[in-house]
Amino acid sequence: MKSDVEELMPRLLPVDCGEDTEDRVLNGPPRNPQEYLRQVQLEASLCPDVVVAQIDPKKLTKKQTVNVSVAGCPAAPVGFSPSLGWQQHQVSNFSDIRQSITRNRTHWSNHTLDDNVQMPKLTDEEGWKRFCLGEKTYLGSSSSSLADADQEPALDYSKVGFPPLLSIISRFNQSTVLMLLDILISWFEERKFVPQLGRWLYTLLACLEKPLLPEAHSSIRQLARRCAQLRSTMNSQEDENLPALNLLICLVARYFEQVDLADQPE
16 A cells, blocks of 8 residues: 555655565665665655754844945044055054964964863853953943952953963864854944953954855944944044054955945045
8 A cells, every 4th residue: 555655756766675675674784776765765654744843942032134234434533544554554464463373273272271261162152251351341340349350469361351362262263253253242332442352353353264254244344333433432532442443443444345444544
């Protein structure tokens, strides 16, 4: 008697099987083409008619699509944007650093990390914020329990954040680089710029491979616009964060070729 599947999809290769073929095929590897075809048929017959995927709802909370905004950066106040020569010089230095990281990645990845360097799990976003920025920045500098951290005799990286050392970043693959960029840029969207954040963003950009994936395009453009937004609110050209913001905008626009975001010579 034919099965329902066979009624809908007739066999294209009829298989001549003996009475004991089914037990023999299921209990051992096929010995000839006929037994192989019979094994495929038997395995297919054991599959359920309806299969329900087991989906983790937590994975659906993250953005499912990539929206690349084409909006440009807010214009810099007069005298706040860098010259074209400065931008070209920074791009050249950045390119040299990227090449150096590539050459030495294997060497540094084999170095043993210090005992105090405990990197978070990949899915621990809050843990990565603490790791990169430190509790002092993550919780806010007004936290009383951390108020005297700078006076401690030994530097506590858990409070001030671990620097982006080559021995750390050389262990990151591209998916980790993209994930960490996204975490830090999202954090930056709602907070002010701090030097420790700048060091990590620069280093992660230096590890970002070209050509860029669509999600990388979206993230770095978001970064440049946020930097430009903060720059547009500055009142003094002597602001200590101005060079860092200009540098990040420059790298996104000039090195990663997001030219519509570039600062134009005044």
